[in-house]
Amino acid sequence: MDHSLNVLDEALRLDNATMSFCPGQVVLIEDCVETSGAFVLHHMIKRALSPNSSGVVLFVAFAQPFSHYERILRKLSCNLVTYRENGRFFLFDMLKLDYPDGDVGNTVHDRVFDLYGKIQKALEVISVSPDYNKSCITIMIDDLSLMEVAANGASNNVLDFLHYCHTLTSELGCSLVVLNHEDIYSDLMGPTLILQMEYLADVVIKVEPLATGLATDVHGQLTVINKGVIDEPGILRTRVRNLHFKVKENSVECFYPGSRS
Amino acid sequence: MAESICRALRDGALEGEHAPALTIKDSIRCSFGFDAFNFVLCNLASNILAGKSQARGLVLVAFSRSPSFYIDLLRSRGIDVTSSNKWLRIIDCYSDPLGWKERLQGSERVARVSRAAETLCMDARDLDKLFSTILELGKGLVGHGKVRFSVAIDLASAMLRHTLLPSVAGLISNLRSHDQVSSIFWLIHSDLHEDRAVMVLEYMSSVVAKLEPNTQSTNGQRGNSECLVLLEQNSRKGKLHVRFKRRNGRVKVMYEEFYVEQAGIKFVAVNSANGMVDHNNLIPKVQFNLQLSEKERIDREKVVLPFEHQGNGKLVQIYDGRQSLPEGQKDAMMLASTGKSTQKEPVSGMGEIHYVRDSDDELPDSDEDPDDDLDI
The missing domain is CATH 3.40.50.300 (P-loop containing nucleotide triphosphate hydrolases)
Known part of the structure; x- marks a missing residue:
């Protein structure tokens, strides 16, 4: 399993030793209705918490409860309960937060601000722990469209939140991983949240169904776009990798197109 | 800019x-x-x-x-x-x-x-x-x-x-x-x-x-x-x-x-x-080259085609389908046939092209096989 996933790791340009991102990177996962990109997020949680690194994950969950992630990650041989107890996995369960209507003073802006406050507080807790390594903190958001829903459609507030998370990437070297759905913006003309995200992102991962239609052996394709990659000395380019994947019971198999018969 | x-x-x-x-x-x-x-x-x-x-x-x-x-x-x-x-x-x-x-x-x-x-x-x-x-x-x-x-x-x-x-x-x-x-x-x-x-x-x-x-x-x-x-x-x-x-x-x-x-x-x-x-x-983007690069173009210009003037000082020999004769004899031949085909006496060194038709009954550019009289 690990060997097959290395193709994805290589496309994501993860560090060989620590299995983590280069510090300060912003990763955007774009999926669509036909093909869910959640498995990429799960894979990244696993890599961020890999035993080789002392990485910490701050997970902002709008989509699923903790038990869901815990169950899936256990199948990928990664025990989230243990990591949570060791202070390496923080989950902000946004599903449980309900804002009573009587709470007049609590605007969308305040809610987004509160969430940022919680993240910053968690960062302070992490920074005083003895085995703190600032380059390995990953903030993950699942998913941005639901955050927009929670913010009553005020995408500007969501962008403010993302901007503040982005300042953490440059100040503390955190990585930011965001899942969003591409097709819900497809009909909208003009500026969209996903376009703003694409400007912000260093790595864009698009998860799509196969262009040629349904197949039993291939469940979809990944397009990994790495901006600003230095392949050869002095040459800076955007690197594009195209991968096919097959979602299995306990794992996801990634391979280059045509390498499986 | x-x-x-x-x-x-x-x-x-x-x-x-x-x-x-x-x-x-x-x-x-x-x-x-x-x-x-x-x-x-x-x-x-x-x-x-x-x-x-x-x-x-x-x-x-x-x-x-x-x-x-x-x-x-x-x-x-x-x-x-x-x-x-x-x-x-x-x-x-x-x-x-x-x-x-x-x-x-x-x-x-x-x-x-x-x-x-x-x-x-x-x-x-x-x-x-x-x-x-x-x-x-x-x-x-x-x-x-x-x-x-x-x-x-x-x-x-x-x-x-x-x-x-x-x-x-x-x-x-x-x-x-x-x-x-x-x-x-x-x-x-x-x-x-x-x-x-x-x-x-x-x-x-x-x-x-x-x-x-x-x-x-x-x-x-x-x-x-x-x-x-x-x-x-x-x-x-x-x-x-x-x-x-x-x-x-x-x-x-x-x-x-x-x-x-x-x-x-x-x-x-x-x-x-x-x-x-x-x-x-x-030009549409295709996998092969539709145009030559600068170097390729220069190289192409350098190629001397077989029918071109060689220009290296030697006698220019262009095959005209007939037995080649030494220079002097060629001129004599031409003089002999001036009455028929050529208008005036050629001035050597002017770079004129002379054409001598073999006979009057032969049409110019005839389709006749030139080798049909060969005894093979």
């Missing part, structure tokens, strides 16, 4: 005129606007430092990158930043544009670095305050006299997100018309705004530099994996369209190509007449 942009910013404003303003705009298909902005910034910074420019100082309003990023950038391009507090001021609208961190200050603040050249802006929505801060810092650099300073805004899109278009337009217009501002430039991501907003900013600029991909997708659909090839092709290069507007209303449109490298963006002039038409672009 990128140089002429930098020259326009360097030369600054004329007395009684608005300061030259540059809009750099890009889109997600070719998002190298930031590299172009950095190029202009570094160029202007080195001109200011060398005392070549009209401006004696630079105020940078940082919305999309932290001030430390710009300090590192200038240092990496070989610009002396040790003296930066004499000519550079950075307004930090990046770290805490809404004052959230300030509000959270009750708890311990997460790492904050502060330098002498930086000013933290805690409310990016208040552009009036931003305007007075820019002027205050600029005057702090150059004094209150006639000396001017330049202003750089690294992302006008961020301003447009925080406030309304009229306030952004007001800020830029006020800066342009201020008599201590030498030049002003900003970057905008054009597809994040309505066309109207981009147009307004373009109206207020004397130079518009637009970054475009070399090849556009035909169906206009974004994110299609079939565009992989296109993505690869546009991964490190593109075209820069520049529109200069003169005071008298003359508009000059030019373009050149650019390549993004680790050491920054490189501009290459387009090879055609005046950079107006690119013939290479008219």
Whole structure:
């Protein structure tokens, strides 16, 4: 399993030793209705918490409860309960937060601000722990469209939140991983949240169904776009990798197109 | 041409005129606007430092990158930043544009670095305050006299997100018309705004530099994996369209190509007449070459074809289908047959072509097989 996933790791340009991102990177996962990109997020949680690194994950969950992630990650041989107890996995369960209507003073802006406050507080807790390594903190958001829903459609507030998370990437070297759905913006003309995200992102991962239609052996394709990659000395380019994947019971198999018969 | 942009910013404003303003705009298909902005910034910074420019100082309003990023950038391009507090001021609208961190200050603040050249802006929505801060810092650099300073805004899109278009337009217009501002430039991501907003900013600029991909997708659909090839092709290069507007209303449109490298963006002039038409672009992109490269063309010209004049001093021998005779005999033969076919006596050395028809009954270019009388 690990060997097959290395193709994805290589496309994501993860560090060989620590299995983590280069510090300060912003990763955007774009999926669509036909093909869910959640498995990429799960894979990244696993890599961020890999035993080789002392990485910490701050997970902002709008989509699923903790038990869901815990169950899936256990199948990928990664025990989230243990990591949570060791202070390496923080989950902000946004599903449980309900804002009573009587709470007049609590605007969308305040809610987004509160969430940022919680993240910053968690960062302070992490920074005083003895085995703190600032380059390995990953903030993950699942998913941005639901955050927009929670913010009553005020995408500007969501962008403010993302901007503040982005300042953490440059100040503390955190990585930011965001899942969003591409097709819900497809009909909208003009500026969209996903376009703003694409400007912000260093790595864009698009998860799509196969262009040629349904197949039993291939469940979809990944397009990994790495901006600003230095392949050869002095040459800076955007690197594009195209991968096919097959979602299995306990794992996801990634391979280059045509390498499986 | 990128140089002429930098020259326009360097030369600054004329007395009684608005300061030259540059809009750099890009889109997600070719998002190298930031590299172009950095190029202009570094160029202007080195001109200011060398005392070549009209401006004696630079105020940078940082919305999309932290001030430390710009300090590192200038240092990496070989610009002396040790003296930066004499000519550079950075307004930090990046770290805490809404004052959230300030509000959270009750708890311990997460790492904050502060330098002498930086000013933290805690409310990016208040552009009036931003305007007075820019002027205050600029005057702090150059004094209150006639000396001017330049202003750089690294992302006008961020301003447009925080406030309304009229306030952004007001800020830029006020800066342009201020008599201590030498030049002003900003970057905008054009597809994040309505066309109207981009147009307004373009109206207020004397130079518009637009970054475009070399090849556009035909169906206009974004994110299609079939565009992989296109993505690869546009991964490190593109075209820069520049529109200069003169005071008298003359508009000059030019373009050149650019390549993004680790050491920054490189501009290459387009090879055609005046950079107006690119013939290479008219040719469809195929896997084989439809055109020759310069070297291939030169090599092709060197090839001596078998029927060509050899020109190496030797006797020229062109096979005319008949037995070849030595020079003297040939002339004699010709003289003998002059009565029939040739009009006048040939003048040697004039390079005339003589044709001797074998007989009168044979039609010129007859289809008759010339070998049918051979006894094989």
